[in-house]
Amino acid sequence: MAELATDAASGQFLGLRSRQEDAMIAQFPEGGLPGLAVLSDGMGGHDDGDLASRILVSEMFAELYLAAARASSQGDPGFRTALDSANARLKQHIDAECISADTGGTLVALRVDAAGLRWLSVGDSPLYLFRDGALRRLNVLHSMGAQLDLMSERGAITPEAARTHPHRHCLTSAVTGQSVPLVDCPAEALALEPGDIVLLASDGLNVLDEGEIAQILRRRPATESAALTRALLAAVEAKKADQQDNVSLVVIRMLLCPRTVLSRRARSFAVKWPRLGMDGLAGLVPLKRRAGL
Numbered sequence: 001m002a003e004l005a006t007d008a009a010s011g012q013f014l015g016l017r018s019r020q021e022d023a024m025i026a027q028f029p030e031g032g033l034p035g036l037a038v039l040s041d042g043m044g045g046h047d048d049g050d051l052a053s054r055i056l057v058s059e060m061f062a063e064l065y066l067a068a069a070r071a072s073s074q075g076d077p078g079f080r081t082a083l084d085s086a087n088a089r090l091k092q093h094i095d096a097e098c099i100s101a102d103t104g105g106t107l108v109a110l111r112v113d114a115a116g117l118r119w120l121s122v123g124d125s126p127l128y129l130f131r132d133g134a135l136r137r138l139n140v141l142h143s144m145g146a147q148l149d150l151m152s153e154r155g156a157i158t159p160e161a162a163r164t165h166p167h168r169h170c171l172t173s174a175v176t177g178q179s180v181p182l183v184d185c186p187a188e189a190l191a192l193e194p195g196d197i198v199l200l201a202s203d204g205l206n207v208l209d210e211g212e213i214a215q216i217l218r219r220r221p222a223t224e225s226a227a228l229t230r231a232l233l234a235a236v237e238a239k240k241a242d243q244q245d246n247v248s249l250v251v252i253r254m255l256l257c258p259r260t261v262l263s264r265r266a267r268s269f270a271v272k273w274p275r276l277g278m279d280g281l282a283g284l285v286p287l288k289r290r291a292g293l
Contacts, residue, residue, distance in 0.1 A: 015244035091177030104176030142173035204247035
């Protein structure tokens with residue numbers, strides 16, 4: 001397996017909200033592995049959603065960071081333990097009446113290491129993989145919207161009814177300081193390849209359909225992650241959607257590690273060297289020596 005490096009960036013757009021209720025932390029030190037990212041979307045319309053998302057992200061990230069420091073590069077990321085800790089911390093703030101009891105948020109955490117991509121997801125914040133020109137959602141969305149779309153695919157309701165249903169944005173699982181009903185956390189890592197793009201977002205990105213997101217990424221095959229982030233946020237803003245929600249993005253491009261690139265070049269040179277022959281080797285000798293000077 002090729003040794004990989006990362007190029008990661010993040011960005012946010014306030015939209016038409018009065019405050020930013022998304023929170024995120026991403027750490028990919030100098031493109032090295034392992035790298036971590038955590039995102040939470042505070043439950044819209046609820047009191048203190050912005051505070052809840054910050055509590056969840058900071059606690060989740062701290063636990064995962066410590067777990068990464070303790071474990072081997074391909075060990076258990078500690079997602080479940082970190083989720084329990086973040087949920088307990090939120091409950092502690094609620095019980096102390098520091099924040100409203102009617103609050104919570106989505107939570108997605110990911111780790112990229114030598115084994116690939118691992119994640120834990122609660123709620124409806126999407127996690128995508130862009131590979132070979134195609135975009136694929138990786139995580140299970142815990143919302144009525146996901147269930148309505150499934151009903152539409154099965155012919156139970158029309159696509160228009162699914163798209164405009166008044167309960168479409170209701171969550172079926174969230175982190176609220178109580179029991180978490182549904183958690184998506186695959187046991188095995190997803191292997192990553194050079195050229196892959198991992199995209200973590202809050203649901204404010206949903207004003208762009210998956211085809212539009214893929215087209216933006218497809219048009220910029222070798223673009224740095226910071227420029228991809230700007231392009232996606234600009235496309236969201238250009239939609240001028242009514243009641244545009246907050247948008248947060250983490251974009252992670254998978255690259256060949258520079259050491260791997262240099263090693264491949266060295267092997268290529270070593271293979272070609274014997275084919276030069278004596279005449280070819282003469283071309284590598286300084287001109288003065290060839291002239292006998």
